Amino acid sequence: MRLLHTMLRVGNLEKSIQFYTEVLGMKLLRQKDYPQGEFTLAFLGYGNEDENTVLELTYNWGVEKYDLGNAYGHIAIEVPDVYKAADDVKKMGGKILREAGPMNAGSTIIAFVEDPDGYQIEFIGEDHVRK
Template identity: 35%
Template structure:
């Protein structure tokens, strides 16, 4: 690989000590795993690769991915666990047991004050088709592709209020400076 990354103030040249490091997953806390799993599997076509329960600490982890049909996922639970933790770009949904029974319970989405976490992002092959799919499935929009200053970028909400950016990669050329 010849591309070494853009250089900006603060960027340090990686050493061999980080060879093999990769971003595996991003975690979102969810109130109701059934509702969250229904959303991500139905709307974004994700599959649960592995569920891990931690009874003593009363939480469960669900690792999801959008798999291609040719991907070979191990059937054996231990092998699949190792395989899951070696992937890139997974979504981990964390459910703290009992939150689903609390009517007024909600997690901070990171976009209300004070701001922090912003969003996750899905790339889609056709933005118009994705928007039509979201409309057909009652997905709540924050921003449609023709709204705001940044055209061709969509933001929707999941069932916990987290923002999801949706882009078509080919439309991102020429954005920014």
Template identity: 40%
Template sequence: MIRVFDLERSVRFYTLLGMNEVRRREVPDGRYTLVYMAFGQGNASGQAEIELTWNWDQKTPYTLGDGFGHLALGMADITAVAERVSAHEGETGGKVVRAPGPVKFGTTVIAFLADPDGYKIELIENGL
């Protein structure tokens, strides 16, 4: 679970990565909304999900703290994903912070993104 400041902007960003919203739960008494983003059908198809939590009364962006590193997602074409994120940077607030390329001293192709709240996401190209 990660807390997000602008829920719809975050949903748009994660959609650019090829994920889709698989569930949404509004909790009016708790004044928050949960949105689950996943590849495929998420847990129903054995895939992991990212839970986005939006607290309705949050007035300022969250700080990330020093315990969180990054999320890592494997996918087939990270260059295409990075290009989509770059093309929609103004709309979603997400951005490419390390262009796709091989890891230092290796051959695995990775990229790093930052989502609208500044969470880092490592993309790892599958199939190499």
């Protein structure tokens, strides 16, 4: 078994694809409309789906906003330099929820950003991921 993808429902597919590709550096791997179901799926990631876990963005035609609830946490992305990654997002107009710095219960450096639909994304340094 392996983890294939995480699915997020989005209100504006083009805006979300732009965020994940231009701001976070993912690649659009594939996209398909499903007219009978009135939805579109887009798969994005840092590598091909055969060897990497990817992100599935689901756009239900005509739905512009979702209630994220309080159970969902975040997506975590490993980055070489958390400070630089957060600064890069800020320079591109992205929303920073938590500036880069040590987590409140340890020394691991993290930052949190928000995607166009309000989903939280944690940046965590590659030197602290598996400690």
